Amino acid sequence: MTVEFCTPVIPSANLEKSLRFWVQGLGLTTDREMRDEDRLIGCMVHNGRHSYFWLNQRAGTPVTPPNYEGIRLYWAPADLYATRERLKELGYAVSDIEERDYGQTEFFVTDDDGFTHCFGVDTKELADRRTNGDQHAGRDSVLDL
Numbered sequence: 001m002t003v004e005f006c007t008p009v010i011p012s013a014n015l016e017k018s019l020r021f022w023v024q025g026l027g028l029t030t031d032r033e034m035r036d037e038d039r040l041i042g043c044m045v046h047n048g049r050h051s052y053f054w055l056n057q058r059a060g061t062p063v064t065p066p067n068y069e070g071i072r073l074y075w076a077p078a079d080l081y082a083t084r085e086r087l088k089e090l091g092y093a094v095s096d097i098e099e100r101d102y103g104q105t106e107f108f109v110t111d112d113d114g115f116t117h118c119f120g121v122d123t124k125e126l127a128d129r130r131t132n133g134d135q136h137a138g139r140d141s142v143l144d145l
Contacts, residue, residue: 011059029048043055072118073118093109099123104123
């Protein structure tokens with residue numbers, strides 16, 4: 001038996017607020033909403049191809065506990081710079097983009113639930129794209145995660 005697919009379940013203190021990061025920030029689509037009366041308690045977010053996540057109302061306190069690490073996700077966007085700019089425009093505190101000694105160019109952001117997300121691309125591929133005349137190095141208006 002092999003596993004064909006895995007959907008990470010992401011806990012959220014406030015799903016409506018969290019969707020700003022997942023939909024407006026990352027350009028994902030929502031569906032399969034689950035509601036308790038009028039309150040959103042779960043939904044799928046996805047890009048229709050490779051990336052699917054289930055956002056779920058976090059059990060317990062809506063306040064992020066001290067020293068809570070939660071989940072960590074490493075994203076490989078089609079355009080690192082446009083993704084960072086979009087998140088920054090939405091008011092998220094994004095780190096500087098840095099070239100790492102392990103061959104990735106990355107930045108970090110913390111979402112509304114306190115989860116740290118890293119966005120990175122291969123440094124050599126990014127440099128090659130710029131050298132070959134792509135001044136924007138893939139800066140598309142739509143994210144292709």
